[in-house]
Each structure stands twice: as structure tokens, then as C-alpha cells.
Amino acid sequence: MITATSGGGLGDRSDGLPRPYRVASLRQENHRTRTVILDGPVDAEPGQFCMLWLPGLDEKPFSVAAASPAAFTIAAVGPFSRAVHALAPGDRIWLRGPFGRPFQLQGRDALLVGGGYGVAPLLLLASRALAAGHRVRVAIGARGEGDLLLADGFRQLGIDPILTTDDGSQGQRGRVTEALAPLMDADPPDALYACGPHGMLAALADLAGKHRVPAQLSWEAYMRCGIGICGSCEQDGLLLCADGPVLVDDPVLREERS
């Protein structure tokens, strides 16, 4: 049973129109990923996303990687993400949001798992979890060494992330779920928080389910409006932009309900 992280309405939509920011700086993260740091804050919780707009080009959703100042970690894969990479300090960029339901800390012991650019929202989550006194463990998966993202960011927080690569070029070889299986047996966390490709999230949901650990998974979908009205991001009767992107899969709740 997958449910939204909290009941009631679809969240606060007071920030309805795109607001102009300027690019303060850009940081190269890996061969195709840059973090765009803006000149002002965004009042966002970890796991929420914003719609970034370049007038005349496009508008797309990106996870909030840092809130103050606002930052987004973006992989250059197509026309819009490449255009964001091409911005220079001082250039304008607009954003709507934040939107969506964030991660919500459960218990005292957090395991954060990121795949690909899904690591983007986890750095913010890690710093909030540490500030709230949680034990925080982090695992990052990628195809190869060059695709690993933000490992240094976690180290700066004092967390030594578990690294896995499909080709074994750095960290453990194989899928991040395989690397986590022994940890989940020996010392399971109170909750697992993850963002990344669907296959990884599905595997993590299974793993967490087996260990009866609640999983907060951030799913990605093709989004248009970003505010829960157009239906583009439907998944199993939920709108991922409004009911998600973070959905809670709680095996204990699931058993109680069935």
C-alpha cells in the first residue's frame, strides 16, 4: 500500500507564479552534472521540487538540492538541462514552487539511498536529519565512477557514504540494493529514504518491505503543470506532483489495512 506522506489538502500553493532569480554560481559535480546556485532562498523541505523556467524555452521540474540559497543539481541530458548548464553567473532564471510532499523524518535512524541525479534532494535531507539528531547513513549508486554524485557533499557533513557502481570502477560492484542487503539484516534503520530511477525504488521497496522498515520513496514522472491539475504525472490513482513525489510505503500499515 502506497500512500501520500500526509493527509488533507494538496499543500500550500501561495507561490503560484514564476519568480525571477539570478544565477549566483555554478559548480561542476561530475562529467554531465552541475549544481546551479541561485541568489536567493526557497522555502522548501527536502524532497520537494520547483518548476524552473527559461522564458521561450521550457519549464521543467527539479528537486531542491539546497534551500538557502536555492540550488538545483542538474544532469545535462536534453535541451532544457543543457540550457541551464549554459547559464552564467548573473543570468536570470525563474522558478515556481516549491511543490509536492517532502520527506518526513521518522524515528531516529535514517538510511538515505540515491541513484543517478536522485542524490540531489538527499544532501538537504541529510543535513536536516543530522540537525534533528538522527543517525544518518547514506548509500549512492551509479553506473560508473564518473556518474557518482555529491559524495563529497556528504563527507563534508561528516557522513562517509557507501558507494556502489554497476561496473565496479569505484566502491562496491553491483546494484545499491545488493550492497544494502547485509546492512539491512545486521543493523536496519528506522526508515529508508530514497530517490532515483524507478527500478531502484521498486527494488528498495521490496528490500525495506522484507525488513519491515518504512520506505519513503521519491518517484519521478513526466510533469506538466506541477500543481496537481493536468493529470500528466498519474501513478496508481495518485498525482506525483501533488500527492508525491515522496510516497510512503509502510509495510506495517499495509498489513494492518489488508
Next chain:
Amino acid sequence: MSKPDLAVSIAGLRLANPLVLASGIFGTHASLMVRAARAGAGAITAKSAGTQPRSGHPNPSCVDFGGGLLNAIGLANPGAAAEVALLIETRAQLAPLGVPLIASIFADRVENFGRVAAQIAEAAPDLLEVNISCPNVASDFGEPFAGSPATAAAVTAAVRKQVSVPIIIKLAPNVPDLGQIARAVVDAGADAICAINTMPGLLVDLESGQPVLANRTGGVSGAALAPIALYAVYQISAAVDVPIIGTGGVSSGADALRMIMAGATAVGVGSAVYREGPAVFERIATEMAGWLAERDLTLDQIRGRAHGRVLWPEAPSTPPVPHAAARATIPQEHG
């Protein structure tokens, strides 16, 4: 004080309550339409479908400007063939809930309205809504057919000829004479009218000087539309006797009751579903029932009330005027 019955009927079809999920919101997936029905909608309208799949307009395609939404989704839809499958699946899931399904269609030419209608009728929806009023596809299709009595009637007749399911014609607010257009579509065979679609609008970003929507212009919905929708329903109910689904800016029981007082039989809810989620249906219905119960009134007793006039003490008090009788006393058009 008994719990008032909110049931209404449109073209012989019973709705447990007058609240209709408006086309284009949650109407893209069976799962979402069922969710709205479970949450208390009296009827469900699917997203408008045309002959061919359309991906709609680029982003930004819908923003909240505070007073409501401006959208140019651009009639994104999977095309009639896929829509038939979607409607069949949805109808099967709505049937056990007792919630009727309204299909919605659009087309680029009068003949094509007949064609899509015939195709969509295969899914046997309870009602068929004909969207002749989307303001967001003018660049593709030209001005909406809702713009003149002649084109509105031509589309209605073309659909009427093809299908036996009762048809609802969805009208636009930005026309010179709504009463005349309403009469034209009813004469051409419309069983009901939905009013209104969104109102054309523009938002400009101050910093770039550019329109906010990629389509440049869009349609205004939500709170900003409420008085315009009330006006339209008032005009239409003065002109024709078919049931009206009053749509535009309804987000509370009070809004819905006002729509019925203006002459509507049922009430469409679209943008409010975005603000509050599908729980909005239950809340609006509860607020309506509470208001009616406190005053010991029924929906029939308040329908069309806005068309009557209050008589002050020196005149003998009159009972609330029912809609049909009230029509005789309405000031017809503003000069």
C-alpha cells in the same frame, strides 16, 4: 430539520448530488475519475477527446495567479480510439458507485464533431458533453464554435444526428449574446447546457516582459471566474428551459448554492479540486446540505431564485419563486 435530498436529474439521469467533476481536471485516468467519485462527486466528466491524439501545448501550461488558474493545456488527449477504452474502463468502475460518467468531445470542424461523437458513443457514456468553447486551441482550430448561434447550432445538430445519448453543449462566456446561443443549441437538439468554459486571459512576467504561458494566452478558471459564470448561467436560464451545469469558480457550498439560485440544476467543480484535492466534493455537499437544512429548504425551492425579486413589507410576502415561473418576471437583456 431533516437532511435535505441533494439529488438532481439531468436529461433523465439521476445524480446523487449536483456536483459534477468538470472536464479537464482528474479526467485523464480511470483511477483519478474513480477517486473523485469516491470522494463524493455526483457525476464525473472525462477530459475532452478529439479524433487524433494531441500532446497539448508546451510548458508553462498552467499556473496559479492567486485569483485562480490560467491554463493552456491545449486539449492534450489520447485520441478517440484510446478514449473509448478509457471511458469503458472508467464506466465499469463508476457503475458500482452509482456515479454517472459524462464523456467530453471536441473537434476542428463541424463534420468532425459528428464523427468523434459517433466514435465516443461506442463507450456508452451516460451523457455526452460537446466542448465547443476551449479558448486555447484558436491557433490550431480557429475561433471556438461557441462564438455564434449559427456555428453552435451546426455543431449541436451534427452531433445530434450521430448519437442517441443525451448531449450537453458546453458554452463560452466571451460571446455577445449567450441567451441567443443557448436558444440556438437547444433548438438544434441539446438536452442540457454546461456553462462556462474558461475565459481567455493573459499573464505577463514583469522581469522578462514575456507571457507566462508558453502558449502566450490561456483560459482563466477558479475564483476569478465566479461572477462571470453566475452571469452566464443567469442569462442562459432566462432564455431556455433545459438543465444547466453551472461551472466556474465554485469552491464552497455557498458558491454552489448561488449557482443554483442563478438557475443551474447541477454545479461543475474544476479548479477547486486542485486547491483542496477531491475531498472538496464532500465538503461542498455537506455545506450545501447544512445551509438548506437550517432553512428547511430544498434545491428545487431555491433554483432560479435570483430571477425573482424581493418584495418589501408593504407588499404581501410571496413564497420563493420556482425557476420556470420566475422567468416571466426577469428583466431580459441589459440594453
